[in-house]
Amino acid sequence: MSTVATTRHAAGIGTIGTEEPDYAGLAARFRPFFTSIAAGSAQRDSLQQLPYEQVRALADAGFGALRVPVADGGFGATLPQFFELLTELAAADSSIAQALRAHFAFVEDRLLATEGRDRDTWLARFVAGELVGNAWTEIGAVKVGDVLTKVSPAGDGTFRINGEKFYSTGSIFADWLDTYAERTDTGARVIAAVRADQPGIERRDDWDGFGQRTTGTGTSTFTHAVVQAEELIDFDARFKYQTAFYQNVLLAVLAGSVRGAEREFALEVRNRKRTFSHAAASIWREDPQILQVIGELSAAGFTGEAVVRRVAQALQGAHDAxxxxxxxxxxxxxxxxxxxxxxxxxxxxxxxxxxxAVNALSHAFDALAASATSTAKNLDRHWRNARTAGNHNPWVYKARLIGDLSVNDVALPRVWAIGAA
Structure with a gap:
């Protein structure tokens, strides 16, 4: 057992021989980080200040190794436990939770890799605090299904990767880039795990969305960057529930956004001194109509957490299968x-x-007067963040696909691509 694993076992977080730690122990370890993260969330969003320090602190504390088995130095968290903790992080700062999306998907894939030296190497990297970012989406009018980013043999046993990606969420904070590419020698689709700190890699924070401003999302450019042969992973061999996993991270972002907003709006209501002549109570925090709005927001948060938990249970079933x-x-x-x-x-x-989530966050502003729109308070970031996360993988398509399954027994696709028709 590693020194890290011994320390975590002694802290009562994990038990050797079991894959399920005590959630209270996990939460107690990371909640102080979440509290610190929440304290600066509004300002970071307002200034579009990337949370390098906060992400690194989480990684150094072992957050990136939540799913790594205890015997390998991690915490051995189940998928329901992991997603519950991720939702807590999202309530503190939903951008940080989303920035780690690619990392945890890559961890999940390596957990299910064939046992051996390559898997052990990756698990050790996660335990050491190394993080993985995303580089999947091609830029421009690439046709649906085409991959312009290429990996070519260099003649010395290594490979070179060339291409440009957008929506590279979390890449700026990462030690490795999980890059979807095509081999020029075989035509096979692969995941190239590329070291980020090398010549030939450029990462730009040029995401211009009105929400999730500090996810470290933007353009990643590869110019003859080196990839080791053992860091090329067959894309078709990736874990089968990857799309559902990615989606549940976004659901945790939505649920966390609602919970974070509930805390801040409730505090504003509690501290508000002014009221209106036609209000239902003389004290704002006792006005039943205002309390109803906060209550509805809280109920939406409860529902969001329940949804995330239910999806996580299904993901655990896929993992176990x-x-x-x-x-x-x-x-x-x-x-x-x-x-x-x-x-x-x-x-x-x-x-x-x-x-x-989007409607509940919009309605939350009815709990306050015009002061709710103050840019200094930056309460609107919760709605902006949820609206932005909700625009990923358009849900209107999912509704149609679910209907097709219900009516015509047509299975939902597990992997899809984006591009020009």
Whole structure:
């Protein structure tokens, strides 16, 4: 057992021989970080100040190794535990939670990789605090399904990668870039795990969205950057529930945004001194109409957390099915069914939660008067962040696909691409 694993075991966070730590122990370890993160969230958003220090502090504390087994030095968190903790982080700063989206998906993939030196190497990197960012989406009018980013043999046993990506969420904070590319020698689609701190890599924070301003999203450019042969991963071998996993991170962002807004709006209501002559009470915090608005916001947060938890349970089922298939305990049909269930849960959760969260956050402003729109308070960031996260992977398509499944028994797609028709 590693020194890190020994320390965490002694702290009562994980127990050797089990994959499920005590959630209270996990939460107690990271909540002080969340409190500190929340304190500066509004200012960072207002100034578009990237949270380098906050992300690094989380990584150094082991947050990026939440899912790594205890025996390998991590915390061994289950998927429901992980997503509950991620929702708490999103309530503190939803941009940081989303910035780590690619990292945790890459961790999940490596957890299910064939046991051996390559898997062990990656788990050790996660435990050491190394982070992975995203570089998947091609720039410009690339046709749907085409991959312009290429990986070519260099003749010395290594490869070179060339291309440009956008929506590179979390890449600026990362040690590695999870890059979707195509090999020029075989035509195979791969994930190239590229060291970020090398010549030939340029990462720009040029995302101009009105929300999620500090996710470290933007353009990643690769110019003859080096990729080791062992860092090329067959894309078709990635974990099957990856799309549902990515989506549940966004659902945690939505649920956390509502919870974070509830805290701030409730505080504003509690401290407000002014009222109106035609109000229902002489004290703002006792006005039943105002309290109703906050109550509705709180209920939306409760619903969001329930959705995230339900999707996480389905993801855990898909994870367990992958291990059971490998062990020969179940067949491929049962394993595929578990992945389909995870995809359906994530899609249904997205269709239900996206409009609920966005509308609840918009309605929250009815709990305050014109002062709620103060740029100094920056309360609008919660709505902006939720609206932006909700625009990923358009939920209107998911609603149609769920309907097609219900009526015509057509399975939901688990992987798709974006580009010009």
């Amino acid at each position: 992958a291990l059971a298939l490998r062990a020969g305990d179940i067949g491929l049909v049962a394993e595929e069914a578990a992945n389909d269930a995870a995809e359906l849960a994530a899609a249904a959760g997205q269709v239900a939660l996206t409009p609920l």
